[in-house]
Amino acid sequence: MHSSGEPVTDPISDRQDPTPVSQTGAALRRVLVVDDSKMQRRILSAQLSRSGYEVLEAGTAEEALEICTQIEPDFVLSDWMMPGMSGIEFCHKFRAMPREGYGYFILLTSKTEKNDVAEGLQSGADDFLAKPVNGDELRARLTAGERILTMEHAMKEKNRQLSSALGELQTLYDSIDRDLVEACKLQQSLVKERFRSFGNAQVSLTLRPSGHVGGDLVGFFPINIRRIGLYGIDVSGHGITSALMTARLAGYLSGTSPEQNIALIQTEFGFYDGRDPADLAAYLNTLVLEEMQTDSYFTLIYADVDLISGKVALVQAGHPHPAVLRADGSVEFLGDGGLPVGLIEGAQYETVTTKLAPGDRLFLGSDGITEAEPPRRPQIGEEGLAMLLKRLHLLRGPAFLDALYWELQRMTSENLSDDVSAVLFEFDGAKENVG
Structure with a gap:
């Protein structure tokens, strides 16, 4: 081998032969x-x-x-x-x-x-x-x-x-993913208690976001010695913004700090009483529009339940209709709908009442249930929900809610696109002393 131009290093004997350059500094071919x-x-x-x-x-x-x-x-x-x-x-x-x-x-x-x-x-x-x-x-x-x-x-x-940009994006994604995993844990911690027995009644909660974090929230809190408040919230949209909104709302309905719970009113004797459900929805509507300054709105279902008499007073603000699963297996849906909270100034809400008999159950579910879509079929809707409630009526408590979620996954081929949340209140009869 040889070159007819300027002498070059023998490529066989020296693998480190530098790339030749022209007088202008450009690499020679x-x-x-x-x-x-x-x-x-x-x-x-x-x-x-x-x-x-x-x-x-x-x-x-x-x-x-x-x-x-x-x-x-x-x-x-x-x-x-x-x-x-x-x-x-x-x-x-x-x-x-x-x-x-x-x-x-x-x-x-x-x-x-x-x-x-x-x-x-x-x-x-x-x-x-x-x-x-x-x-x-x-x-x-x-x-x-x-x-x-x-x-x-x-x-x-x-x-x-x-490739470099994708690597940087992957690093950023991994960081965000880790943050979202932690955010999911924090959001789940907002539901501090998933089950409580009151002797003659019990409350069970489920919260399953469709992604890392979601816009649903469920909970309950004591109103006084014989009444409890149950609620379900579904913030518009998905992701971090909705999750932050649920965290803010969780503080307004705190079960550990009654003085901060806007659903409670302190009487002149120092005891707490419950705000009327319709008044609570109207108050939240004003609060969101005037103080939060956000484009987000949410649907709400809130029920004031008497543990002794079984009386229920509730408000439905854009949330799916609450259902009562009677002891005989029949299902009744309550309410007339109502406007979401934080959407229209001066919105009016209505308090609806019912009474639970021994063996009856009150079910407050999000639209992630009724709007779930099986492949090539319409949404489950209230008719499908009623069928599920009847099918699972022999189960109780968390087992009931877990089975409901598994049935939804089965019906939709595990393609649930929205958060699923629900509150289940089971009433077994009057109790004289509620702890």
Whole structure:
């Protein structure tokens, strides 16, 4: 191997051969000339050197392959017919070699038949030059190859930048994902108590967001010695904004700080009483519109339940209709709907009453249940919910709610797109002393 231009380091003996540069500082393109004719190699090398290329030479394809294992030429000019390995075979092996960049391969041949050209292209050649090689035509073919190599380099650089950007995005996503996992734990902690027995009655809660965090919230709190408040909330939208809104609302309906619970009113004797459900919804509506300054709104179901008499007073503000599963297995839906909270100024709400008999259950569920969609079928709706409640009536407490969620997953092929939350109150009869 030798060069017809300035002396270069032997690529076989020194793998660290630096990339040659021109007087302007730009990297020179390397061209490997492969021909068994020494004279032909010298002619081509002289033409290429004058055009500003660094030239490497090989007298056989085998020698050329050895060079290519040490240095990656940008261009290869290879004779087709050579002793030993032919140019076609060399092109096959050249294409199979691992490279950082693309190598432009030009076959030198006297063959002009279409079948010969097709064979060369199938072997991986990019272009052809007829022998004897015309200098102007050679420069034109190399210029065309330069455009390909320049585009390939630009594409690699863009891919590198894209890979770097994707890596940064993945790192950011992983960080956000970790934060959301923690946020999910915090949101679940808002429901501090999932089950409580009052002796003759019990309350069970379920909260299952469709993503890491959601906009649903359920809970209960004592109003006084014989009454409890039950509530379900569904904030518009999904994700972090909705989750933050639920956290804010959880503070307004706190079961641990009655002085901060806006559903409670302190009497002149220092005892707490419950605000009328319709008044509570109206108060929350004003609070959201005037103080929170947010575009979010929410649906609400709130029930004031007497643990001794079984009397229930409730308000439905855009939430799905509450259901009463009677002891005989029948299902009744209550309420007339009502406007969501935080949507329209001055919205009016209505308090609805009912009475639970021993064995009756009050079910307050979110629209993630009634609006669940089985494949190729309409939403479950109230009719489907009633069927589920009847089917599960032999179960009680958390087992009832877990089974309800599993049934929803089964019916929708585990494709629940909305948060699922519910409150289940089970009344077994009057109790004289409530703790």
